[in-house]
Amino acid sequence: MRTQTKETQSSLTPEKALTILKEGNQRFINNLKANRNLLQQVNETSTGQFPFATILSCIDSRTSAELIFDQGLGDVFSIRVAGNILNEDILGSMEFATKIAGTKIIVVLGHTKCGAIVGACNHVELGNLTTLLSKIQPAIDHETSTRDNRTGTNPAFVKNVTTLNVQLTIDRIRKESPVIVELEKEGKITIMGAMYDVETGVVTWNE
Numbered sequence: 533m534r535t536q537t538k539e540t541q542s543s544l545t546p547e548k549a550l551t552i553l554k555e556g557n558q559r560f561i562n563n564l565k566a567n568r569n570l571l572q573q574v575n576e577t578s579t580g581q582f583p584f585a586t587i588l589s590c591i592d593s594r595t596s597a598e599l600i601f602d603q604g605l606g607d608v609f610s611i612r613v614a615g616n617i618l619n620e621d622i623l624g625s626m627e628f629a630t631k632i633a634g635t636k637i638i639v640v641l642g643h644t645k646c647g648a649i650v651g652a653c654n655h656v657e658l659g660n661l662t663t664l665l666s667k668i669q670p671a672i673d674h675e676t677s678t679r680d681n682r683t684g685t686n687p688a689f690v691k692n693v694t695t696l697n698v699q700l701t702i703d704r705i706r707k708e709s710p711v712i713v714e715l716e717k718e719g720k721i722t723i724m725g726a727m728y729d730v731e732t733g734v735v736t737w738n739e
């Protein structure tokens with residue numbers, strides 16, 4: 533598997549970038565990891581990086597973007613925070629990763645059995661975590677189909693909130709970043725939501 537260069541990055545379309553991630557997840561779930569010499573990639577990326585994707589995912593130890601999409605060094609800007617929430621700093625990181633560093637796709641990746649989502653559904657309060665989990669509250673408020681047991685013990689409710697959290701995060705990116713909206717309008721990037729299943733390793737795309 534080749535290391536991304538300025539040439540390979542600039543020749544990629546957003547559609548192709550999505551295909552690379554889809555193919556990587558296929559390799560991952562089939563245990564057909566691409567052959568990579570990471571030490572060689574250290575050398576090849578030593579003078580610059582040309583990643584093709586920016587991925588916002590959870591800190592969950594099972595959801596490493598590079599592993600589940602079978603990518604190497606210099607391929608992905610990986611933004612990770614509990615519950616794959618958004619804030620100004622993360623938005624700024626995305627703007628750098630797209631406008632300045634030239635990635636072609638932004639992925640907001642939620643995952644099943646997310647502790648942060650469950651915590652938010654249970655209104656957990658703990659130190660600074662309270663503020664973080666409050667950023668998931670809009671997804672809880674938007675979940676209107678569950679009448680009974682709107683808590684973290686209801687898997688259907690948690691699943692709906694997880695999906696809504698991804699969609700609302702994407703909505704906020706578009707609402708709060710004119711920089712990214714412009715890139716999207718120009719066709720230079722695409723923004724995709726996706727869900728990672730911790731039981732199967734499969735990424736399902738919101739298309």
Ligand SMILES: [Zn+2]
Nearest residue numbers: 590592646647
């Ligand atoms: Zn999580």
